[in-house]
Amino acid sequence: MRPPSHFGNDITNTAANDGNNNNGNGDDNNNNRNTIVARLTEMGATMMFPKIAGRGIIRVVERCDDAKENNNLDCSAILADLSECELIQVPDAVYHLMRHTELKTCDLSGNVITKISPKFAIKFSLITDLNLAHNQMARLPDELADLHSLELLDISHNSFITLPAVVFKMRKLRKLRANNNAIIDIDRDEIIASDSLELVDLRHNPLTPICHELLSNANVSFRIELSERVKEEWEDLTI
Helix, strand or coil, rough: CCCCECCCCCCCCCCCCCCCCCCCHHHHHHHHHHHHHHHHHHCECCCCCHHHHHHHHHHHHHHHHHHHHHHHHHHCCCCEECCCCCCCCCCHHHHHCCCCCCCCCCCCCCCCCCCCCHHHHHHHCCCCCCCCCCCCCCCCCHHHHCCCCEEEEECCCCCCCCCCHHHHHCCCCEEEECCCCCCEEECHHHHCCCCCCCCCCCCCHHHHHHHHHEEEEEECCCCCEEECCCCCHHCCCCC
């Protein structure tokens, strides 16, 4: 059995006891659960829908504990799965719980995160795989350039209107998934100059006609994936 979490002796049991205690202690358990949820919510989780959010926050702590247990078993495959936890940012609780863990993979997809703190790169400097897909992000901090081991970055299904400049400063980045954003244009000089990239996925972005054409014909050593561009009505002279 996993030892109690630092953030409350009963936190991993509160979801199971959510008002369904057969010993008549349902109110006490709910009060304890609400206290825990309130404390962790201050660290970055949302309370838009209290019961759902409460379970999401509890999942954060449970998954951090799971990642730490995996660290003791296999240091080469440490995964922190914090997907679909209703987070609006990475809670301070995560940095605390994972402070002695050499995190290699972090999945933050399916939340409502709008920004990543600069300290993310300091706390998790050895990370090789970062999944930020399906959030509400429009920028990345320059400090992420300090993720010198990062090889896979997924920022798909967000709100980026251009590729963040920091991605071209990640020395080992091999695969960048930026599909399904609102990207109109990119700095073509920087992307063409990249030495480490193998794949850049830009499908399902509203690229300008000029940008789409230049990327389609770019002479680069890596693969650029683009959606077929459909002409606007004003471009089609046959109409």
